[in-house]
Amino acid sequence: xxxxxxxxxxxxxxxxxxxxxxxxxxxxxxxxxxxSFDVKRGEVFCLVGESxxxxxxxxxxxxxxxxxxxxxxxxxxxxxxxxRYEELRSRGAPDAAARIDxxxxxxxxxxxxxxxxxxxxxxxxxxAVAAAFVLGLGPPAFAAAVIPGALVDTGFIIGASxxxxxxxxxxxxxxxxxxxxRTPAGLALLSxxxxxxxxxxxxxxWPATLPNAPSDAxxxxxxxxxxxxxxxxxGVIIAPAAAGGASKIxxxxxxxxxxxxxxxxxxLRRRLHLIFQDPYESLNPKQSVFEIVSxxxxxxxIAHDPEEIAALVSRSLEDAGLRPAEEFVLRFxxxxxxGQRQRVSIAAALALEPDFIVADEPVSMLDVSIRTEILQLxxxxxxxxxxxxxxxxxxxxLAWILADxxxxxxxxxxxxxxxxxxxxxxxxxxxxxxxxxxxxxxDPRHLAKRTILKGERPDAVNIPxxxxxxxxxxxxxxxxxxxxxxxAEELRSLSAGGLLPEIAGIQAQDAxxxxxxxxxxxxxxxxxxxxxxxxxxxxxxxxxxxxxxDIRENGDAIHVTLEAWAEPxxxxxxxxxxxxxxxxxxxxxAVPTVTA
Amino acid sequence: xxxxxxxSFDLDEGEALGLAGESxxxxxxxxxxxxxLLPYNGKIISGSIVFRGRDLVKASDMRIRKxxxxxxxxxxxxxxxxxxxxxxxxxxxxxxxxxxxxxEEDEAMKRxxxxxxxxxxxxxxxxxxPHEFSGGMRQRVMIAMxxxxxxxxxxxxxxxxxxxxxxxxxxxxxxxxxxxxxxxSMILISHDLSVMAETCEKVAIMYGxxxxxxxxxxxxxxxxxxxxxxxxxxxxxxxxxxxxxxxxxxxxxxxxxxxxxGCVFHxxxxxxxxxxxAAEPAxxxxxxxxxxxxxxxxxxxxxxxxTITMEVH
Numbered sequence: 064x065x066x067x068x069x070x071x072x073x074x075x076x077x078x079x080x081x082x083x084x085x086x087x088x089x090x091x092x093x094x095x096x097x098x099s100f101d102v103k104r105g106e107v108f109c110l111v112g113e114s115x116x117x118x119x120x121x122x123x124x125x126x127x128x129x130x131x132x133x134x135x136x137x138x139x140x141x142x143x144x145x146x147r148y149e150e151l152r153s154r155g156a157p158d159a160a161a162r163i164d165x166x167x168x169x170x171x172x173x174x175x176x177x178x179x180x181x182x183x184x185x186x187x188x189x190x191a192v193a194a195a196f197v198l199g200l201g202p203p204a205f206a207a208a209v210i211p212g213a214l215v216d217t218g219f220i221i222g223a224s225x226x227x228x229x230x231x232x233x234x235x236x237x238x239x240x241x242x243x244x245r246t247p248a249g250l251a252l253l254s255x256x257x258x259x260x261x262x263x264x265x266x267x268x269w270p271a272t273l274p275n276a277p278s279d280a281x282x283x284x285x286x287x288x289x290x291x292x293x294x295x296x297x298g299v300i301i302a303p304a305a306a307g308g309a310s311k312i313x314x315x316x317x318x319x320x321x322x323x324x325x326x327x328x329x330x331l332r333r334r335l336h337l338i339f340q341d342p343y344e345s346l347n348p349k350q351s352v353f354e355i356v357s358x359x360x361x362x363x364x365i366a367h368d369p370e371e372i373a374a375l376v377s378r379s380l381e382d383a384g385l386r387p388a389e390e391f392v393l394r395f396x397x398x399x400x401x402g403q404r405q406r407v408s409i410a411a412a413l414a415l416e417p418d419f420i421v422a423d424e425p426v427s428m429l430d431v432s433i434r435t436e437i438l439q440l441x442x443x444x445x446x447x448x449x450x451x452x453x454x455x456x457x458x459x460x461l462a463w464i465l466a467d468x469x470x471x472x473x474x475x476x477x478x479x480x481x482x483x484x485x486x487x488x489x490x491x492x493x494x495x496x497x498x499x500x501x502x503x504x505x506d507p508r509h510l511a512k513r514t515i516l517k518g519e520r521p522d523a524v525n526i527p528x529x530x531x532x533x534x535x536x537x538x539x540x541x542x543x544x545x546x547x548x549x550x551a552e553e554l555r556s557l558s559a560g561g562l563l564p565e566i567a568g569i570q571a572q573d574a575x576x577x578x579x580x581x582x583x584x585x586x587x588x589x590x591x592x593x594x595x596x597x598x599x600x601x602x603x604x605x606x607x608x609x610x611x612x613d614i615r616e617n618g619d620a621i622h623v624t625l626e627a628w629a630e631p632x633x634x635x636x637x638x639x640x641x642x643x644x645x646x647x648x649x650x651x652x653a654v655p656t657v658t659a
Numbered sequence: 660x661x662x663x664x665x666x667s668f669d670l671d672e673g674e675a676l677g678l679a680g681e682s683x684x685x686x687x688x689x690x691x692x693x694x695x696l697l698p699y700n701g702k703i704i705s706g707s708i709v710f711r712g713r714d715l716v717k718a719s720d721m722r723i724r725k726x727x728x729x730x731x732x733x734x735x736x737x738x739x740x741x742x743x744x745x746x747x748x749x750x751x752x753x754x755x756x757x758x759x760x761x762x763e764e765d766e767a768m769k770r771x772x773x774x775x776x777x778x779x780x781x782x783x784x785x786x787x788x789p790h791e792f793s794g795g796m797r798q799r800v801m802i803a804m805x806x807x808x809x810x811x812x813x814x815x816x817x818x819x820x821x822x823x824x825x826x827x828x829x830x831x832x833x834x835x836x837x838x839x840x841x842x843x844s845m846i847l848i849s850h851d852l853s854v855m856a857e858t859c860e861k862v863a864i865m866y867g868x869x870x871x872x873x874x875x876x877x878x879x880x881x882x883x884x885x886x887x888x889x890x891x892x893x894x895x896x897x898x899x900x901x902x903x904x905x906x907x908x909x910x911x912x913x914x915x916x917x918x919x920x921g922c923v924f925h926x927x928x929x930x931x932x933x934x935x936x937a938a939e940p941a942x943x944x945x946x947x948x949x950x951x952x953x954x955x956x957x958x959x960x961x962x963x964x965x966t967i968t969m970e971v972h
Contacts (some may be wrong), residue, residue: 113823133797369887400911430681431850432927433892435907457823464904487898501828505895507877515828519793597756 064419064451065102065125065146070095070173071133072117072124073462076524092523094120096475097134099633102419105445107452109458109466115499115520117475118455122421124173125453126335131173138331140170172328190309196226225297232278326351333363336417340424342404346396353392356380356411363415375414382447383410384440402433409440416448423455438465459502463487470641471495474523474531477633481640491642494532528574530645536606542645544628545610547571553607554579554623562597565590577623587616594621660915662688662701664868665962667942670812670861675838675845677855677876679891680865681912686848687736689865690814692729693846695723711811711908729759732805736817736848738797742789748800749785755807774803789880795826812844819854831858837893855881864888867913867923870942874949884951887924922954930955938962 076090095117099379102108110118125136137145148166151159167174225370339345346355359365366372368491377388383390383406396404405425412420422441426434442465444450456462462469462481470480471494490496497514501547516535521527527534535545551571558566568580579594581587595614602608613624634648635641643649663685670676678686691697693708695715708715710731715723735741743751753767760767772782780801789797798818805813815834819827835858838845847859855862855876862880863873864887866970872885883889893906893928912928913919925935932954937959940952945959953959 113825402911430912431852432681432908433911434889435894435905436909439904439907458896459824460898463898464902483902498824499898501824502898503827503851503857504897504899505853505856505880505892506900507856507880509897509899513828513832514827515832519795519826520823580779631875 064106064137066137066140068099070098070121070124070133070136071132072120072129073132075547093475093526094523095124098477100470100480101330102451102453105449106467107454107465109349109454109456109462109467109469110472111456111462112472113457113520116472116637118472119423121424122453122455126337126421127172134173135167135171136173137170138172144241228297290331333415334418336412338408338412338420338422338425341428342401342408345408346404348396352394352407357413359411359415379410379414382413401429402437405429405437419451421453450502459499474520474526476531479642485640491647492644493536493538530631537644539606541609541626542628545625546608547574547577550610550625551577553605558595563594565593575625579621579623581619587619587621591616591621662868662915663692666769666870668863668873670844672844673842674861675847675859677859677862678761678846678848678865679852679855679862681850683912684865685868686865687816690733690816690848693814694727694733729808730810731812732810733814733816734801734805734818738801741801742797744789747786747788752804752807759808774806794822795829798830814846816848852891867918868915869923870952872951878949884945884949885929885953886928
């Protein structure tokens with residue numbers, strides 16, 4: 064029903080103005096970083112993971128509540144079309160890109176028309192310049208027409224200055240359309256210079272040639288300069304908003320008509336719905352239950368007749384287990400218990416008779432004794448209305464009970480995927496194994512040996528190289544993607560422990576080498592031999608040392624070369640069961656790839 | 660409103676007791692009463708809290724102030740909100756040390772360093788502010804703060820709620836280790852039974868402000884006697900058990916303003932009979948070492964009807 068392919072959602076990190084002008088590479092929070100899975104009709108698919116692993120963002124990207132950066136979300140794509148899409152992607156025929164786009168345009172939620180850079184630029188500029196002209200020339204012309212003679216001598220200069228200001232503001236404020244282009248510092252400088260120079264030139268040149276120029280040229284010069292600079296400043300300030308608005312309208316118009324957007328998306332959206340985590344926050348406290356449940360019906364123009372709406376609302380409420388519905392319709396959220404509120408959320412989601420529901424932690428805020436009732440209700444509705452659920456949860460024991468199939472996510476990627484039996488009873492990825500081992504069990508007889516991972520989830524801005532789990536992985540080995548920094552850090556801590564007396568400094572040189580500087584008077588040969596011994600002794604307790612491939616003397620220094628690595632791909636081991644781990648799948652071709 | 664009504668339990672030195680129940684059952688109120696920290700409109704009407712031979716209910720405010728944090732400390736629910744955002748964590752941990760041990764700030768800071776190492780935080784981070792720590796780390800700071808004055812009893816109020824499972828496991832392991840190393844007694848409050856199963860020797864189940872069942876954790880969870888405990892244990896999904904939908908307890912948690920007559924649980928209990936509506940069961944030994952408040956067991960007697968007169972301010 065839903066096929067997600069290579070979905071990526073990146074959020075730009077805001078930076079200061081100075082850094083922006085300095086033009087450093089943009090930083091991204093890679094919330095979802097290449098996720099692919101299918102949800103079949105009528106099944107419960109669970110996305111499991113710790114907080115910050117990107118499960119909620121994935122759910123929202125599927126419903127287009129956040130914009131996907133890359134990748135596709137197909138909704139009800141016919142099998143043969145999908146097969147063609149996969150074929151085109153893997154083979155790379157000459158016109159593949161255009162043919163893929165044709166398929167994506169028809170079925171993918173996340174498809175956006177990728178205009179050629181120049182087309183997009185022209186559209187943006189057209190809008191911006193038009194806005195600048197209207198704003199810059201309109202008011203002075205209007206003033207000149209209404210008050211004859213008022214602005215004869217200075218009006219044109221002021222108008223021109225305003226126009227200049229607007230154009231400069233527009234240029235400076237245009238968004239960089241290519242990710243690599245940055246607002247150049249020169250442009251900002253130019254606008255400041257022009258801001259002062261242009262009025263001077265205009266004011267000194269014009270008054271003398273104007274008819275009926277008064278003799279007091281200096282006074283006029285000062286007056287004109289003052290008002291012209293003010294007009295220009297005004298222009299620079301208004302321009303960004305005007306340009307942004309105008310170009311957005313132009314670009315937006317083009318996009319609205321393309322793909323699954325605009326009206327087409329609105330009709331599709333009725334079939335997709337979301338149940339939020341916190342029933343205390345997701346219901347509007349000022350709306351009665353009736354208003355909450357009937358709102359989607361009214362907005363989507365499903366029903367107009369008040370009686371029809373009332374009938375649909377009470378049907379949804381009764382389906383959600385609020386019986387009799389009359390008792391609840393006039394209540395406000397604060398008059399309901401937690402369980403009842405979540406039932407109202409479910410009723411509101413059901414009102415449009417959706418096919419697909421993203422349930423984001425629907426029971427995690429509820430007390431245990433009422434949790435099961437809500438889950439039971441959701442499962443009953445699946446039977447009764449043929450619903451499909453994407454169930455997002457951090458609780459593996461819930462996933463164990465509900466999921467037909469599930470995917471475990473870590474830092475924006477799926478590490479393991481399969482049926483509940485495959486993933487939970489026979490986990491293969493070290494992260495899944497550790498996660499399952501720490502899930503507490505209410506039965507003290509089921510005590511298991513726990514694998515408690517060290518440390519915390521890394522930042523989604525600086526994702527570790529290679530397998531993103533390797534710094535916390537208890538069984539990480541050579542090919543997992545140890546970076547020079549990690550190895551240098553580990554060597555430094557060995558050195559601080561006094562194990563490497565000959566070494567003065569350890570420095571990560573480039574991605575694949577660590578350079579070691581000797582103490583004065585020490586021979587690199589014996590130091591290298593000692594280093595080799597220490598490394599081989601400590602390899603099993605300090606896993607980062609496993610990343611060392613070779614230790615070699617190089618003049619006065621020692622060069623430590625690291626193992627080549629590749630990011631593990633999600634490989635299908637058995638039908639339906641896929642794992643992304645080098646230990647489980649065969650180590651991929653050892654080609655160093657840089658993803659960061 | 661009777662938030663907590665007739666709760667009794669014993670805790671030996673070095674023992675951990677779990678206080679479990681759903682939201683609004685009076686767990687936190689019990690903990691606050693133990694430290695005499697109830698809000699201004701809350702009052703201990705009757706009963707006693709005997710801590711190392713001394714009744715805390717009768718103790719003077721001065722006395723309590725000396726015991727609080729020095730002998731009994733608490734890890735509050737929600738580490739996010741319990742730390743002062745405008746002071747660095749070193750100052751916050753040092754505060755009770757300076758107040759109780761009457762030491763200079765330098766010495767207190769030295770102790771702060773030790774405490775941070777004890778809970779697994781680098782001592783150089785003592786000048787950092789709460790927002791620079793992750794949720795799990797903040798919880799560790801809270802634990803360090805609770806241990807600041809070498810208390811005998813630590814009350815942990817939902818110490819792992821709102822943390823990820825992996826961080827939960829790290830914090831529970833830390834608490835377990837500290838309890839053994841420092842011979843602490845601990846009261847662990849949680850709505851999550853599965854957290855208790857792995858950390859506490861004894862567990863007390865509360866419902867509607869009353870105690871339903873007390874006993875050894877293993878016994879209570881494997882062979883629950885009270886129908887509420889039975890329902891609660893069955894309601895938890897078990898990842899190592901069968902793949903079946905857990906059982907549920909129909910109905911909602913009772914309002915404490917208008918509690919049901921008789922046994923508070925009777926409106927949701929499938930075994931309820933006439934006596935449950937008419938009279939309130941008292942906590943009694945149903946098997947050796949296990950106490951439950953349910954008329955299904957012949958040992959259980961009725962609570963004599965009480966009238967409480969109270970001045971309303």
